[in-house]
Amino acid sequence: MPNTGHATQTTDLHDPTPFGRVAVIGGGAWGTALALTAHRAGRQTRLWIREESAVAEINSTGRNPFLPAHEIPRPIAVTADLEAALRGAELAVLVIPSQHLRAVAARVEALLPPGVPVVLCSKGVEADSGALMTQVVAEEMPDRPQAVLSGPSFAAEVAEDQPTAVTIAAPAGAQGLFGPDHLAGRIAVTLASETFRPYLSDDPVGVEVSGAVKNVLAVASGIIAGRGMGSNPRAALLARGLAEISRLSVALGGRAETVLGLSGAGDVMLTCSSEQSRNFSYGQALGAGRKPDTAKGAVVEGVANARSVLALAQRLGVQMPICEAVDRIVHRGLSIDRAIAALLTGPLRAEPRALEHRASIAHPALSTPQAKRVFA
Ligand SMILES: NC(=O)C1=CN([C@@H]2O[C@H](COP(=O)(O)OP(=O)(O)OC[C@H]3O[C@@H](n4cnc5c(N)ncnc54)[C@H](O)[C@@H]3O)[C@@H](O)[C@H]2O)C=CC1
Numbered sequence: 618m619p620n621t622g623h624a625t626q627t628t629d630l631h632d633p634t635p636f637g638r639v640a641v642i643g644g645g646a647w648g649t650a651l652a653l654t655a656h657r658a659g660r661q662t663r664l665w666i667r668e669e670s671a672v673a674e675i676n677s678t679g680r681n682p683f684l685p686a687h688e689i690p691r692p693i694a695v696t697a698d699l700e701a702a703l704r705g706a707e708l709a710v711l712v713i714p715s716q717h718l719r720a721v722a723a724r725v726e727a728l729l730p731p732g733v734p735v736v737l738c739s740k741g742v743e744a745d746s747g748a749l750m751t752q753v754v755a756e757e758m759p760d761r762p763q764a765v766l767s768g769p770s771f772a773a774e775v776a777e778d779q780p781t782a783v784t785i786a787a788p789a790g791a792q793g794l795f796g797p798d799h800l801a802g803r804i805a806v807t808l809a810s811e812t813f814r815p816y817l818s819d820d821p822v823g824v825e826v827s828g829a830v831k832n833v834l835a836v837a838s839g840i841i842a843g844r845g846m847g848s849n850p851r852a853a854l855l856a857r858g859l860a861e862i863s864r865l866s867v868a869l870g871g872r873a874e875t876v877l878g879l880s881g882a883g884d885v886m887l888t889c890s891s892e893q894s895r896n897f898s899y900g901q902a903l904g905a906g907r908k909p910d911t912a913k914g915a916v917v918e919g920v921a922n923a924r925s926v927l928a929l930a931q932r933l934g935v936q937m938p939i940c941e942a943v944d945r946i947v948h949r950g951l952s953i954d955r956a957i958a959a960l961l962t963g964p965l966r967a968e969p970r971a972l973e974h975r976a977s978i979a980h981p982a983l984s985t986p987q988a989k990r991v992f993a
């Protein structure tokens with residue numbers, strides 16, 4: 618074949634080397650499921666759990682109270698000692714609720730040798746600072762290689778070995794997305810198995826914005842379900858919610874198309890339509906006029922993130938009316954009916970594609986005062 622001088626974009630990984638020893642930092646439901654995933658993929662795995670009581674329970678019953686339905690195999694070393702968990706680790710998997718990541722990242726940084734990469738699995742934006750999780754880690758763990766793992770993945774289903782696909786994102790290395798030096802590829806082969814299938818991305822911003830915002834959308838979707846509303850409003854909410862993710866991603870330097878992938882549309886479809894989701898269930902209770910059950914210390918990221926995502930969007934001048942409605946209901950005491958009415962009576966708008974192509978649209982109806990307002 619003649620050499621055309623063009624690089625060929627293959628879709629296979631060029632044998633990246635897996636990390637042999639994995640420390641999962643954060644032993645809630647998702648950290649526990651990811652420790653099981655690394656163990657099943659053949660990695661030497663340690664799991665750090667903050668609560669001594671949970672470690673004691675695992676030692677006596679084999680089960681973590683954060684994920685009680687699934688036994689933790691003996692070879693997974695479980696500890697509340699962070700130094701012991703990180704000793705000899707080649708990869709640290711950080712699975713800490715978004716509002717607590719900064720404090721734990723600072724502690725990990727003090728113990729982890731330079732150059733050992735981290736993969737961030739929290740879904741959220743930090744309150745006050747408005748920082749993405751990658752920014753929090755860049756500040757607390759300067760110069761450390763980092764990737765983001767996100768996507769439609771209920772911990773309980775991963776633990777029970779249901780087929781699951783996620784996205785792992787990191788800036789592409791010198792040899793591109795599929796090169797052996799791409800951190801996302803190395804993490805993918807570290808965790809992949811017949812039932813856990815990572816896809817690669819070089820858009821960490823788009824992936825993490827998707828994961829953070831979908832929790833707020835799931836609260837909104839739950840509210841609609843709990844209110845007894847139909848399928849039309851839910852579909853409208855999800856489609857417009859994806860548009861909100863896309864706008865915020867682009868404003869932060871991510872790519873609009875990432876929203877169509879596993880971390881965006883995939884996780885929105887999962888979380889916004891299932892009572893397995895803590896965020897959906899929280900919203901459902903609100904919608905039905907019940908007090909949400911937040912027992913057992915399980916994190917409902919959409920609550921804090923309704924506020925933090927909205928604050929970030931406002932700072933960037935990005936409109937996110939659905940996230941704003943959730944914030945006003947959850948934090949500012951606005952009635953659900955008034956929030957829904959405000960969403961439905963806002964100015965008419967164009968869909969993203971129409972906006973993109975507005976310059977080439979020449980239909981006379983577009984010069985009416987209303988159309989001018991829509992396309993402004
Ligand atoms: N559970 C799931 O199915 C999935 C969860 N995630 C994300 O993973 C992250 C962790 O969630 P889960 O594992 O589900 O947690 P969880 O709700 O099962 O457990 C709560 C976790 O928060 C930790 N925690 C509470 N206060 C803390 C503090 N002050 N400092 C440090 N840690 C503290 C607890 O130790 C425990 O690990 C969240 O960002 C969540 O959105 C992502 C994908 C799936």
Ligand SMILES: O=C(CO)COP(=O)(O)O
Nearest residue numbers: 768769770771894895896
């Ligand atoms: O992020 C999740 C699945 O991808 C879990 O969602 P919940 O936190 O709403 O349960």
